Amino acid sequence: MLELITKSIDESRQGEAFQGDRVTNNNYSKHFYIESYGCQMNFSDSEIIASILQGEGFGVTRNVEEANLIFLNTCSIREKAEQTVRKRLTEFKKIKKQNPGLLIGVLGCMAERLKSKLLEEEKLVDLVVGPDAYRTLPSLIEEAGNGTKAVNVLLSRDETYADISPVRLNTNGINSFVSIMRGCNNMCAFCVVPFTRGRERSRDNESIVAECKDLFEEGYKEVTLLGQNVDSYYWVDSKSNHAVDFAMLLEEVAMVSPLLRVRFSTSHPKDITDKVLHTMKKYHNICKYIHLPVQSGSNRVLQLMNRTYTREWYLGRVQRIKEIMPECAISADIIAGFCTEDEQDHLETLDIMRTSAYEYSYMFAYSERPGTLAERRYTDDVPEDVKKRRLAEIVQLQNSLSLASNQNDLGKIFEVLIEGNSKKSDQQWMGRSSQYKVMVFDKSDPSLEPGSYVHVLALECSQGTLMGKIIEKP
Ligand code: 5AD
Ligand code: SF4
Numbered sequence: 453m454l455e456l457i458t459k460s461i462d463e464s465r466q467g468e469a470f471q472g473d474r475v476t477n478n479n480y481s482k483h484f485y486i487e488s489y490g491c492q493m494n495f496s497d498s499e500i501i502a503s504i505l506q507g508e509g510f511g512v513t514r515n516v517e518e519a520n521l522i523f524l525n526t527c528s529i530r531e532k533a534e535q536t537v538r539k540r541l542t543e544f545k546k547i548k549k550q551n552p553g554l555l556i557g558v559l560g561c562m563a564e565r566l567k568s569k570l571l572e573e574e575k576l577v578d579l580v581v582g583p584d585a586y587r588t589l590p591s592l593i594e595e596a597g598n599g600t601k602a603v604n605v606l607l608s609r610d611e612t613y614a615d616i617s618p619v620r621l622n623t624n625g626i627n628s629f630v631s632i633m634r635g636c637n638n639m640c641a642f643c644v645v646p647f648t649r650g651r652e653r654s655r656d657n658e659s660i661v662a663e664c665k666d667l668f669e670e671g672y673k674e675v676t677l678l679g680q681n682v683d684s685y686y687w688v689d690s691k692s693n694h695a696v697d698f699a700m701l702l703e704e705v706a707m708v709s710p711l712l713r714v715r716f717s718t719s720h721p722k723d724i725t726d727k728v729l730h731t732m733k734k735y736h737n738i739c740k741y742i743h744l745p746v747q748s749g750s751n752r753v754l755q756l757m758n759r760t761y762t763r764e765w766y767l768g769r770v771q772r773i774k775e776i777m778p779e780c781a782i783s784a785d786i787i788a789g790f791c792t793e794d795e796q797d798h799l800e801t802l803d804i805m806r807t808s809a810y811e812y813s814y815m816f817a818y819s820e821r822p823g824t825l826a827e828r829r830y831t832d833d834v835p836e837d838v839k840k841r842r843l844a845e846i847v848q849l850q851n852s853l854s855l856a857s858n859q860n861d862l863g864k865i866f867e868v869l870i871e872g873n874s875k876k877s878d879q880q881w882m883g884r885s886s887q888y889k890v891m892v893f894d895k896s897d898p899s900l901e902p903g904s905y906v907h908v909l910a911l912e913c914s915q916g917t918l919m920g921k922i923i924e925k926p
Pocket of ligand 2: 646
């Protein structure tokens, strides 16, 4: 039950295989099937992988039976993510028994973490490829086809795949994702990412802006700029020789077109600057929504987590966001039951949630990850049942905060980008406000379609949705 409630938007897509109809397969004699797990960055990487594989003559398929190659693009962030992948690998092993020529590959963070262990100990896979080694996929596939176990888990200091044009998978043709940097230099004690994705490096601004322009010309209406820590984006522009920071990049992307919405994720509370907030305010098409992971509300725990900010600093950032953009929505990541967390620490987490009045949260029970600072230095000493109970309290509080925020929106008008039919009825549209809120409303005007902007008056709400009606632009 808890799992169901705590599922984040991203997690609801876990293990998603290619679903779209935009990439045709007719021209290919060989096919690959890919499932992606974990963060949006992994889904984005799968689009780079698809591009590399198409260059090698492999078409993408959603049908496992048709595939010559099966890839799982994996996540290591929590133990459960890895368990899901292992289960899936055992299922694929059965398919391989009936089709011995089939190659199975593990890509992404789990490949990086477990390296050749997956080949040697468990004999579940033929290829193991880390997040910085996708360019070598063609030769690795050849090696694996010749019966050699193929591994490349080398991390790079400069790989950004900037020159590779992603093949959009699972796309609705409206929302798109563009990776602006890779890796992470922060060493949060609980987190495996710095070990699986390596050092932080930014992608050149020109290739980012060019990709966003292409997306807009192809009809996309929203781009989300992705990085583990977008606020530390930094690139020296080759033409002007000027340094480009995240605020400047954001501005360049916002200027592609006022009709292209811009989102970004993830911001680190220690790094988000007033310059970024002012840039957000200046451009109508930069969405008024910030994902600002807090992780804990207790200074003692934040210090153990090595988050490098205090609750006072965090609340100062929240206050600044609201001062500059009162309409801005804020969400957080929260971990329940980190090492040594006691009831007082937990109460402080609940308290910072109330004070920040998050619109949404992604909430997790702490899961110890091998090799992390916390695993090496601390004891995972909060009992599972206590973690679960605290997580349930966090989820319950978030549910009430989300409902209160939606109630507060009733009677207000929002600009909404239509994404498609609502889940419940093809007589209704579903779209999102700038604040990332889901809005549902009747299809009153036949000239509207997914990708259209409309103004919607919020009339009713549940905790997850605002129901309303289209009105003339005020
Ligand atoms: N246990 C639980 N949650 C974790 N996260 C990262 N590592 C762990 C872990 N070991 C959460 C953090 C992070 C989000 C992406 O996942 O909240 O912000
Ligand atoms: Fe992990 Fe912290 Fe980096 Fe986020 S900022 S990826 S939580 S180490």
